[in-house]
Amino acid sequence: xxxxxxxxxxxxxxxxxxxxxxxxxxxxxxxxxxxxxxxxxxxxxxxxxxxxxxxxxxxxxxxxxxxxxxxxxxxxxxxxxxxxxxxxxxxxxxxxxxxxxxxxxxxxxxxxxxxxxxxxxxxxxxxxxxxxxxxxxxxxxxxxxxxxxxxxxxxxxxxxxxxxxxxx
Amino acid sequence: xxxxxxxxxxxxxxxxxxxxxxxxxxxxxxxxxxxxxxxxxxxxxxxxxxxxxxxxxxxxxxxxxxxxxxxxxxxxxxxxxxxxxxxxxxxxxxxxxxxxxxxxxxxxxxxxxxxxxxxxxxxxxxxxxxxxxxxxxxxxxxxxxxxxxxxxxxxxxxxxxxxxxxxxxxxxxxxxxxxxxxxxxx
Numbered sequence: 001x002x003x004x005x006x007x008x009x010x011x012x013x014x015x016x017x018x019x020x021x022x023x024x025x026x027x028x029x030x031x032x033x034x035x036x037x038x039x040x041x042x043x044x045x046x047x048x049x050x051x052x053x054x055x056x057x058x059x060x061x062x063x064x065x066x067x068x069x070x071x072x073x074x075x076x077x078x079x080x081x082x083x084x085x086x087x088x089x090x091x092x093x094x095x096x097x098x099x100x101x102x103x104x105x106x107x108x109x110x111x112x113x114x115x116x117x118x119x120x121x122x123x124x125x126x127x128x129x130x131x132x133x134x135x136x137x138x139x140x141x142x143x144x145x146x147x148x149x150x151x152x153x154x155x156x157x158x159x160x161x162x163x164x165x166x167x168x
Numbered sequence: 169x170x171x172x173x174x175x176x177x178x179x180x181x182x183x184x185x186x187x188x189x190x191x192x193x194x195x196x197x198x199x200x201x202x203x204x205x206x207x208x209x210x211x212x213x214x215x216x217x218x219x220x221x222x223x224x225x226x227x228x229x230x231x232x233x234x235x236x237x238x239x240x241x242x243x244x245x246x247x248x249x250x251x252x253x254x255x256x257x258x259x260x261x262x263x264x265x266x267x268x269x270x271x272x273x274x275x276x277x278x279x280x281x282x283x284x285x286x287x288x289x290x291x292x293x294x295x296x297x298x299x300x301x302x303x304x305x306x307x308x309x310x311x312x313x314x315x316x317x318x319x320x321x322x323x324x325x326x327x328x329x330x331x332x333x334x335x336x337x338x339x340x341x342x343x344x345x346x347x348x349x350x351x352x353x354x
Contacts, residue, residue, distance in 0.1 A: 020227065045226070045255060047219075048247035055216035055248070059188070059223020062208065062348055067223075085212025090341040 004134050006031035006164050012137070013068060014041050016145060018095060020060040021045070022053045023070030028099035031165040032070060050075030054082040057094040066148070068095045073102070073118040073158075074111070083154060084125055091152035095144055099159045100131075122156060129156035132163060169303045170329035171267050175201050177306040178236075178263065178324075181314075186224055186352055187234045190217040190241040192272040193330045194265060198236060199337045205351040209337045209344050215244035218252065218262060225257040225319075228352065232259050232314060239266040239280035246288065253293030258317040262289070263310070267328045275328055289321035297321040 010032060021036050022045040023029070036044035047053035050071045057067035071079075076098065086092060101107050102115015122129050128147055130140045144155040175197045188208045189195045194217075195209045210217050221235035242249070242264055252260060264285060269275045290297035295318055298309045306324060313320040339347065 020223075043226075045251070048251055049245075051213075051216065052219040052245060052248050052251060055213070055219025056223040056226075056251075058216070059220040059225075060227050061223075062220070062345065063224045063227035063352055064349070065227045082213045082216060086210070086216065089212070090345045092345060 003162060004137065004164055006035045009137070009164065010035045010039065010042070012141070013095075014039070016066070016141065018066045018068045019043065020057070020065040020067040021070065022047045022056050022067070023097075024048070024050050024053060024072070024075055025070075026072035026099040026101070027166055027168055028072070028101070028159055028161055028164065029070050029097065030168045032097070034167045050078045051082045054079050054086065054094065058086055058090075058092045061092050061094065066095070068097060070097045072099045073114050076114065076118050076121060080121065080125060083127060087154050088126070093148040093152050094154045095148060096154055096156040097159060098129075098156050100161070103160060119158065127154055127156060129158055132157045132159055134163070169301065169324075169326050171265060171271070171326040172197060172329055173303050174265055174306060174324045174326050177303050178310065181307060181310055182234070184351070185232045185234050186228070186348065187236055188217050188221040188224065190214075190235075190237045192238060192240070192270070193334070194236055194238050195337050196272070196334045197330070200335050205347045208348045209339070211337060211341065215241050215248075217241055218245055218248040221260060221262070222248065222252050222255065222257065224352070225260040226255060229257065229259055231352075232261060233257075235260070235262045237262060237264045239264060239268060239285060240270050240278050242285055243278060243280060243283070249289050249292040249294070252319050253289075256293070256295070257319055260319045261310075261313050261322065262294070262319065263322045263324065265324050265326055267326050269328050271328050271330045272332075286321055286323040294319045294321045297323070299323040299325065301325040
């Protein structure tokens with residue numbers, strides 16, 4: 001599979017004016033987080049739980065910043081109440097970058113169920129998402145920006161294993 | 169001191185600071201006493217007032233930011249105390265009204281009778297953490313924290329006294345977002 005460089009993707013997000021990043025790590029996102037820790041234009045704040053990261057992003061948005069939340073799909077369960085009782089009803093957008101562990105049932109046991117249902121959970125909650133690919137990056141980001149800027153709703157980019165360079 | 173008295177003492181001390189309110193009776197008492205544009209009333213998402221407040225404080229470093237929290241919310245999100253301590257925003261004042269119960273759902277006990285939350289905050293790394301249990305001590309403690317560097321924690325121990333007839337926040341969530349964002353821009 002063709003991969004995206006973490007550096008190019010983060011720089012692209014910064015050009016879209018995302019400067020506030022937080023999350024809980026996943027190996028699939030390790031290159032993104034490493035690069036975030038190196039760039040001066042953006043701030044990466046380690047969160048201890050994914051729902052706390054949702055709160056942090058909400059506070060950043062309310063103060064005029066555009067936030068990004070990075071997490072493994074295992075964090076989606078923790079976030080669902082925050083998404084449904086905060087972001088969706090208050091119209092507080094956030095760009096979520098969610099790694100897809102358990103894809104195709106091939107992963108450690110703890111990832112298999114969530115790997116099967118994560119996107120169904122998003123659909124059930126009425127939250128739009130797209131699977132990010134090297135060749136759909138521009139199109140997906142344009143959709144995400146419309147969702148965030150016009151509808152003021154969260155948008156999730158699903159990241160498959162191998163999409164980004166990993167550093168660990 | 170009754171919980172309502174703590175609000176009666178605290179709310180007149182506010183200027184134009186953004187105040188992020190925890191859900192439950194915190195929102196309702198404050199809203200009923202004095203509605204402000206700079207009040208963010210969190211009606212759901214229990215536990216997240218502190219992380220929302222941290223986000224505001226980090227993005228508006230020149231402005232004092234207040235989180236008006238409850239013991240149930242703090243206990244649910246103790247990890248956020250660590251995040252606040254680690255980021256150490258000087259402009260964050262975290263006020264906790266501690267009535268040792270989940271009052272708006274019928275006074276089921278929380279466990280804050282056994283867990284001194286101000287000591288938890290101090291141990292996590294807040295710059296200052298104070299505990300008051302008398303109404304007359306609220307003003308000097310709050311003013312001290314507002315006039316010094318944070319992150320600061322003020323625990324106000326109160327007796328439950330919430331009147332279930334106290335009104336709910338009447339603004340829609342979307343209105344709360346728009347008002348708060350408007351107030352923070354100016």
